[in-house]
Amino acid sequence: EPMATTSSSKMRLTLTLALALAFPSLASPSGLATARRGTGSLTVIRPFYRSGGTGCFRRLARVRASSDESDVVLQGLKAANPITGLIKPIMAEAAKIQAGNYDKTATRTQIEKDIKEFPLIVYSYTLSPFCTKAVEVLKAEGANPKVIELGPEWLPGLISNEGAAIRAQLGEMYGRTSMPHVFIGGESIGGLVDGTPGLLPLKEQGILSDKLKAAGAL
Numbered sequence: 001e002p003m004a005t006t007s008s009s010k011m012r013l014t015l016t017l018a019l020a021l022a023f024p025s026l027a028s029p030s031g032l033a034t035a036r037r038g039t040g041s042l043t044v045i046r047p048f049y050r051s052g053g054t055g056c057f058r059r060l061a062r063v064r065a066s067s068d069e070s071d072v073v074l075q076g077l078k079a080a081n082p083i084t085g086l087i088k089p090i091m092a093e094a095a096k097i098q099a100g101n102y103d104k105t106a107t108r109t110q111i112e113k114d115i116k117e118f119p120l121i122v123y124s125y126t127l128s129p130f131c132t133k134a135v136e137v138l139k140a141e142g143a144n145p146k147v148i149e150l151g152p153e154w155l156p157g158l159i160s161n162e163g164a165a166i167r168a169q170l171g172e173m174y175g176r177t178s179m180p181h182v183f184i185g186g187e188s189i190g191g192l193v194d195g196t197p198g199l200l201p202l203k204e205q206g207i208l209s210d211k212l213k214a215a216g217a218l
Contacts (some may be wrong), residue, residue: 095177099168118146120217123181185215
């Protein structure tokens with residue numbers, strides 16, 4: 001019984017975090033990443049566990065950003081990324097369960113076909129702020145990515161059967177079930193903030209534009 005309670009509590013925390021990340025507009029004033037308009041400040045929180053497995057939120061840091069709202073959003077997503085990392089192992093297993101008994105060979109073949117055909121692909125959720133920002137970053141570079149939407153979000157009832165299969169197969173092929181998943185010239189670079197090495201790290205290193213040009217995406 002105690003083990004079941006702990007597992008249940010952790011699952012509730014996982015879903016709370018995932019919902020807050022997927023729908024930041026629903027976060028409370030002390031929520032995951034709350035921008036205070038006009039002040040250029042952002043309050044970020046993180047989870048921690050008490051004995052028995054119950055979770056709650058604690059303020060982690062106040063991140064200073066420019067007064068431009070888009071910058072505040074970007075800073076918030078970067079600050080939230082370590083939190084998403086905490087639940088990735090759980091989400092990887094959930095992706096397999098959610099996909100069920102799908103045709104792995106056909107799904108793998110379709111993924112390989114797509115990343116070969118298009119120089120720039122973003123596997124995405126329509127409601128994910130991480131996915132939205134990734135597409136914005138690429139378009140700001142002058143690229144026009146092929147965006148493959150798996151559904152509004154990963155939540156049951158929102159992701160399509162095909163989307164769930166693609167998500168699970170991407171996990172098997174590249175060890176990544178979170179979205180966005182960006183491919184440049186057939187190479188997986190990961191997501192917005194992290195990956196191999198990730199979209200923003202490429203941009204910060206000053207090599208994103210060159211990589212896009214080399215792939216024929218510009």
